[in-house]
Amino acid sequence: MIIENSEVILSVNDLTAEVDDIEILKGINLEIKAGEIHAIMGPNGSGKSTLSKVLTGHPAYTITGGTVTFKGQNLLDLAPEERSREGLFLSFQYPLEIPGVSNLDFLRVAYNSKQKHLGLEELDAFDFDDLIRDRLDIVKMNPAFLDRSVNEGFSGGEKKRNEILQMALLEPTLAILDETDSGLDIDALRIVANGVNQLAQSDRAILMITHYQRLLDYIVPDYIHVMEGGRIVTTGGKELALELEERGYDWLTEAEPIGAGV
């Protein structure tokens, strides 16, 4: 939802980044305020996923210019774990499998890292069990998944639900959902989208990265940005998605980059 005069959560200015000496982001400008849901669309290789990795601090990417301010502080100064504890979350496009580490232990360690950082009480296994069982319902997840190794042997849909479960647990100020809809059948997509919608609140924001307009039927964005060649080439309201669905991206590529934001 767009809220008049709400707090700016994320402000990206002229951000450029490279990997292996190849420039991927060529000047990103983006501002996200509390309460808003943004979507970034664009063809493969346009830099969408790179943007999500750069924002969360993946070590493979080098920032070559620009600034990123998150809740008033310089995000680029923070280690990946500090970004997480400050309230930035990335739902991975390809969630990793961690054999031998139980999902329950992983979730508890993650939760307690944040609690500790905020000076709040860390939960023991017993209390955490109550909390997590309550959150499982948000993504309609079977409690049996808690005892399995993190993502190991999970189907694509189960992995994505597990990501949203982590989001429900960490209650991030800004959640970046990187192709959370990819590879999901319609039932799984509904469950995931319902979960995300339950977590959308006036003091939080969501940035969805997607390839498909379908997701936007379930999680309705306030703004849609189109990325192409490492830049945001156009920004519009939710009706832009329908146009993209009908006309594809080609009509945009001729246009000059118009920068972005709100």
Next chain:
Amino acid sequence: MVNTSELERKATPSADLDRAATLQRLIQQRHPLPAHSGLQTIRDRALNLLQDQALPNTKDEEWRFADPSALYAIPFQPAPAVDVESMGDWTVGDWAIATLPIRIVVINGRLSSELSNLESLPPGIAIGSLATADETLQPYLAQQQGMNEVFTALNTASFSDGVVIRIGKNQRLETPIHLLFLTAPSAAPIVTTSRALVIAETGSSATLIEEYGALDGGSSLGTSSLDASNSNPYWTNAVTEVWLGDNAQLHHTRTQREAATAFHIGKTTVSQSRDSRYSLCAVSLGAQFSRHNPEIVLTGLQTETHLNGFTLAVQSQVADTHSLIHFAQPYCIAKQLHKCIANDRARVVFNGKLEVPKAAQQTNAAQLSRNLLLSPKARVDTKPQLEIVADDVKCAHGATVSQLDDEEIFYLQSRGLDRKSACDLLVKGFTAEITEKVPSEELRSRLLQSVLSQIQS
């Protein structure tokens, strides 16, 4: 120009002499048996096997990757008998686990009835000393394959005590038997000859946790129990023989947490009759040089075998596992997973041999060796060795060597874990896949704690 082969030829005779002389010295120094001991024939037979043998070096195929020569330079004396009074401040300490009430403690190779606790042992299960072995054990003791291998034969020719565990026909023991082989500190370098015989009769079922280490000098839990007052090297030469009768079952855990200066050479031989089930979880963390040979001979039809192994080597540790599964009959299943972590300049070796002769049709075997290198100077040698003659079998094998994965570390960091906690969690996960098979929560957590603290030291 120096001709290296000529140099080697020149070097060989004196080196061979040392290896033969060391063996002879070890034989000469053995503790004598009391008169009329039931072990005399067995020891004499082993002595014969040792006649023309020498201790191995890296020219022996079986010892190519891990050199035991450092052992031969140390004048090991046979470990003396130690009674509870003379133990002083040294205690069984943290080796005892409250939730494992059936405890057998063997100090310097001798069963200590004072330190053992067999009160809760149900009828139908007998645990005793090998020193009083009678003829009923003759068909079992030192009767398995692999008994002529030099260290095993030396053990057989030297042991004067040990443990025998006999699970009676159709007996079912739920509580694990906790078997502790500990070496007491000594002013001189000592060799401990440890011996166990486990007989699981037809239809029986039991769980055994066998551990190797040094007596506890009061040092804190999770660390190597050796401190400055016991800096002398000691050597454990261990042999455990397991006999599984028809349809019998044994869940076997074996941990090697010897002191940092120790040498450990151990063998676990298992003979499985038809329809029997054996699972081994072998965890090797201690000793400067260690070797473990699990050797499984499947004498009957339709047996099931699970070998799980975990080895950690840090600093300059060398740890070698040579396993063998010998199939002889149709319809047998064997699954093996061996995992190693090497840090610093450490070396780990895994050689997994599967012998599937013509008669062993319908064998279903799978072997996987997974290795994690935490330092650029650490080294792993891993070698599957499949010798398959039968033509209607399913035998798979694989080996991986990797480092901690940056993507996995980033995933955990993105959930709020700092880099160190992320790495610890990954190491724990790698280890837990094996240690979770250990049937004691207390021991599982001690092993994990030990792994993490050794990696950080």
